[in-house]
Amino acid sequence: MKSKFLLMLISVVFFLNACSKDDNDAAEILETPVANAPKDVNDNGFKAKWNYVSHSKSYLLDVSTSEDFTTILPNYNSKEVTDLNEVVTGLTGGTQYYYRVRAKTEAQISDYSNVISVVTTGSNGIPEDPTFLKIKVNKLANPFFVGMAIKASQLTNGTPYDVILRNEFSSISAEYEMKMDQISTASGVYNWTVADKIVAYGNTNNINVHGHALVWHNAVPQWLKDFSGTDAEFAAEVKKYITDVVTHYAGKVKSWDVVNEAVDDNGGAMRNTIFLQRMGPNYVKDCFQWARNAAIAAGDTSLLLFYNDYATSTNIAKQDKVFAILEDLKTAKVIDGVGFQMHNTYLSPTKAQIETDLNRAVAKGLKIHVSELDIQVNQFNDISNFTNERRLAQKAKYKEMVKIYNALPAANKYALTIWGMKDNESWIPYSTELNHPGNDWPLLYDSNFAVKSSHTGFLEGLD
Known part of the structure; x- marks a missing residue:
């Protein structure tokens, strides 16, 4: 009996020790560290920082020039550090870097921390790529038009705009x-x-002309706003205008935005415009049909007709409504393509959001026009000058957008149009319509007609 009791006692002690050991092991599993914003950023380096992790003996630091860490700097490939910071040196000025850390004990290594972005001060001294955009695009297996929004006053021969x-x-x-x-x-x-x-x-310079736009609620002439005839007579006036304009430019304008921004930003409803009020919910299809009929009557059977709108990548209710309209127009065989304006920021939309939006148009067999591209870098009005960090972030976002577009099937490509030439003449800075109180630098050229890093990013997106 004593032997049995002793055996049971030994078993209980062993069990308790085993549980205690398991608990200790569980308690010592390394947490993932949190990387913090850098300190002391200068032309040649910065101080990387991170939070303490219980039980860690050291930390493994990676520093890279790419956000996915496909290229890690030789001296900072899992560099072991025993402190909670490390001064990173030997870098290039005006360059984007990224860092992350892992905690380490004798037996364990944690998951990677969050990734921190940092741009060194100064200039990297590397000139922007001077290659002409259309030259590189035209060498692609599946080229497309590279467009720009213009004003007639910019078209004088020999001016920087013209050149x-x-x-x-x-x-x-x-x-x-x-x-x-x-x-x-x-x-x-x-x-x-x-x-x-x-x-x-x-036409004289062998440059494609895209017509923008036949019907838009913010460009209604005063005489039509004040029109006192019946709704049917109002619709007849719109039909006459579309017919006359398409006829006048038959064979000269290769594509038109027939209707611009017909969907509201809230809830995916039709925008409550004068056209909706006086012509009814089928007005978009009516306008497309009139444009198509006018082109055919004028012998212009190759005219491309587009619907154009904005913010569909992030506003899913609006995206759904737009695609419902496109489906209706496609069924009626009166539409060729869709314009995605893409007045984006350096933070939004994401790559996945843009791809989802554009791929819905691919699935419908529509041509795609990125029709009004610009990329804000100061949407929160938190900078007073164009910083290196924002410069490189904008470059990366332009590269991303062009790369997405260039990857589209050949049959779906039409044009990628930048909404203006120079930063200081963009519609974005100080825009009350956009609620943008401060300056911005959203385009490919600065105020002196010099190409920016965003221009280089466009070119890199074609690679």
Whole structure:
């Protein structure tokens, strides 16, 4: 009996010791460290920092020039550090770097921490790539138009605008001067002067002309706003305008945004415009049908018709409504493509959001026009000058956008259009419409017509 009791006692003690050991082992599993913002950033380096992890004996630091750490600096490939910071040296000025850490004991290594981005001060001294955009695009297996939004006043021969346009771009869109309130002065009365100058410039210089836009709620001429006839007579006026404009530019304008921004930002409803109010929910399809009929009647059977809108990558309710409209237009055989404006920021939309949006159009067999691309870097008005960090972030975002577009099937590519030439002439800085109170630098050229890192990013996106 004593022997049995002693055996049981030994078993209990062994069990308790085993549980205690398991508990200790569990308690000593390394947590993942948290990396912090860098300190003492200068031309040649910075101090990387991270939080303490219980039971860790040291930390393994990686420093890279790529966010996915495919290229790790030789001296900082799992560099073992016993402190909670490390001064990283020997770097290049004005360059984007990334760092992450892992905790380590004799037997364990934790998961990777969060990734921290840092841009060294100064300049990297590497000049921007001077290659002309359309030259590189035209060498692709499946090229597309490289476009820019323009004003007629920029089209004087020999000006910097003119030289850059002819060297770099293969397509133009009028920023404002081909909209309804600029052309239509009264029922059946038109001022073609400015729009004709834009179209003639494109045709003379073998540059594609994209018409923007036949119907937009923010470009309704006053006479049509005040129109006192019946709704049917109102619709007849819109039909007449679309017919006359498409006919006037038949064979000269290769594509049109027929309707611009017909979907509201809230809830995925139709935008409550004068066209919806007076023409009903089928007005978009009616406008496309009138444009198609006019082109055919004028012998322009190759005219491409687009629907154009913004913020569909992040606003899913709006995206769904837009694609419902596109499906209706596709069924009616009156649409060729869709314009995604892409007034983006250096933070948003994400790559996945953009790809999802564009791939829905691919699935419908539509041509895709990234129609109004610019990338804000100061949407929160938190910087007063164009910093190296934002410069490189913008470059990366342009590269990402071009890479996404270039990966589309050949049949779905049409054009990628930048919304303006120079930062200081963009619509974004100090925009009350955008609630953008401060300055910004959203384009490919600075105020002195010099190419920026964003231009280099565009080129790199074609690789």
